[in-house]
Amino acid sequence: MERKLNVVLLGTGNVAYHLAKRLDQIEDFVLIQIYGRRLEKAREMADAIDSQPEATDQTSEIVLDADYYIFTISDSALLTVWRNMPPTSGIWLHTAGSVPLSTMLPYHTASGVLYPLQTFSKERRLDWSSLPIYIEGANEFVKKRVEHLASALSSLVYEASSEQRQQIHLAAVLACNFVNHLFTLSEDxxxxxxxxxxxxxxxIEETVAKVKVMTAREAQTGPAKRADEATMLKHQTMLSEVNPNLAKLYQMLSQSIGQMYLKNPAND
Amino acid sequence: MERKLNVVLLGTGNVAYHLAKRLDQIEDFVLIQIYGRRLEKAREMADAIDSQPEATDQTSEIVLDADYYIFTISDSALLTVWRNMPPTSGIWLHTAGSVPLSTMLPYHTASGVLYPLQTFSKERRLDWSSLPIYIEGANEFVKKRVEHLASALSSLVYEASSEQRQQIHLAAVLACNFVNHLFTLSEDxxxxxxxxxxxxxxxIEETVAKVKVMTAREAQTGPAKRADEATMLKHQTMLSEVNPNLAKLYQMLSQSIGQMYLKNPAND
Structure with missing residues (x-):
């Protein structure tokens, strides 16, 4: 029997939490250590994991011979942590949509990316099996090792270059973060x-159910699609009384829809 | 046994189509006539209905003694159709989010509103039973008659004033039309x-699953929520190379998120 592959997780945020929980379910991998800038948070996460990983807030205490080091910390903090990392064996992976692999390579040669295309909240259980993971590796060896890990996490594993991953991340911001903000504005x-x-x-559920069976372009409805100027003007007036920025946002989104469905006047 | 209540439907769009299909399923109501500006479209819809309603493109041919007249035509065409309607008995209802009941009253006293809060596409089957319908009536008699019809269509019937209905419609544009447009932009x-x-x-599915169990405000994630300026700037640069308007939209949505989650600097 092969030995289990050891994983060190760096980070205590939402992605780290869900990765830790998922790794705990997988036979071939064992989470042995969690690093967090705040020891308390790292301990709290470690306590929730069956394999009882060690918790630390010191890069100097990081296990040096693990198979994988997964950095799931905020983009802006990645460089600082990499700079302070001791030289280790194993593969280093980050999970960020917008950070090119080239940023990581100066700190460790055997580096790669494991980018799960999902929105993570601690309160939610996630279905990893249907979660697309985009991977990248500095070379063929790393790529195979990342693929091995990613395939254990999910059945939807795709290769993507750093440039492609940034494009995916941008699309995800539109389809998820901005969409959720519109949900918030409508709830408010x-x-x-x-x-x-x-x-x-x-x-909201029907809006999403539709894009599962047709393109979003086909699914579009509403005043802006119909070029219903009276309704749009009324809505902008209602909004501007409360929040001029929101009225401006309404106008921009309506214009963007209008431009997309603008008929060629010559064909009318 | 009471006689069935006769309904005349005016309009051949998506809402008219789904209403016609739904009325066809309900024992107590019978769709007897469909009016459309284009006879062909009215005929096409009538053919799809078991009760075999008559199709017409002439307001002069409209049945005068029906129980309900439901106007599901575009906001801008409503006035023209009302102006050309013959005097009829029965209740007149419109289904528009943004049209106040007062606009309709000069044409018929026994008027009301039946506003289904949903996005309608002909390709989709709809679950009417869980579809909120907001109703309004010019007086208690009309209100009871509208409620009778609405309750047959759905189990979620609420009263809403014209002003409230406009607010609901505005929220629906944010949560559905604009959201779908963001889906389109991300697909593109x-x-x-x-x-x-x-x-x-x-x-996308997880984004919606989250707002079913928490507030959208709690569910927010992404670069704008994290105030990750580097990622936002990169995304705006990527977008501006392709579509400066989209870059501007990205900036406005990010600013709107940023303002919502702005911490009070005094508390930091």
Whole structure:
């Protein structure tokens, strides 16, 4: 029997939490250590893991001979942690959408990327099996090792270059972070007018159900698609009384829709 | 046994189509006539209905003694159709989010509103039972009649004033039309970079699954929430090379998120 592959996890945020929980379920891998800038948070996460990983806030205490080091810390903190890392064996991986692999290579040659395309919240259980993971490796050896790990996490593993991954990350910001912000704005608007925000849920669910069976372009409806200027103007007036920035945002989004569905006047 | 209640439907768009299909399923109501500006479209819809309603493109041919007249035509065409309607008995209802009941009253006293909060596409089957319907009536008699019809269509019937309905419609535009547009922009972006757009679906589904169990405000993630200026600047640069308007939209949405999660510097 082959020995289990040791993993050190660096980070205590939402992605780190879900990765730790997932690794705990996988036979071939064992999470042996969690590093966090705040020892308390690293301990808290370690306590939630069956394999009882060690917790540390000192880079000098990091295990040197693990098979994988997974850095799931904020983009801005990555460089600092890499700079302070002791020389280790094993593969280094980061999980960031927007950080090119080349940024990491000066600190460790056997480096790669494991980018799970998902939004992570600690409160949620995640279905890893249907979660696309985009991988990259500095060379064929690393790529195979990343693939081995990624395939254990999910059945949807794709290769993507640093440039492609940045494009995916940008698309994800549009389709998830911005979409969720619009959900927040709509919930706030309902609450402001003493209406139940959750009444929007069937509409939101149908909006998503549609893009599962047709393109979003085909699924578009609403005043901007219909070029219903009167309604758009009314909405902008309603918004500008409360929040001029939101009125401007409404106008820009409506214009963007309008431009997309603009018919060629010559064909009318 | 009471007689069935007769309904005349005016309009041949997506809402009209789904209403016609739904009325066809309900024992107590019978769709007897469909009016459309284009006879062909009215005929096409009538043919799809078991009760075999009559199709017409002439307001002069509209049945005068129906119980309900439901106007599901574009906001801008409503006034023209009302102006050309013959005097009828029965209740007149419109289904528009943004049209106040007062606009309709000069044409018919027994008027009301039946506003289904949903996005309608002909390609989709709809679950009417969980679809919120907001109703309004010019008086108690009308209100009861609208409620009777709405309750037959769905189990989620709420009263809403014209002003409330406009607020709901605005929230729906944010949560559905604008959200779908962001889905379109993200699909387009993936395609532009030869990436599979449907790989975003697990992310999109999780984004919606989250707002079912927490507030959207709590669910927010992403560079703007983290105040990750480097990533936002990179994304804006990537977008501005392709579409400066989209870069501007990215900036506005990020600013809107940033303002919402801005910590009070005094507390830092």
């Amino acid at each position: 608007w309902m609450l402001r007018h003493s209406l139940e925000p959750k009444a929007l849920l069937p509409l | 972006w993936m395609l532009r970079h030869s990436l599979e757009p449907k790989a975003l679906l697990p992310l």
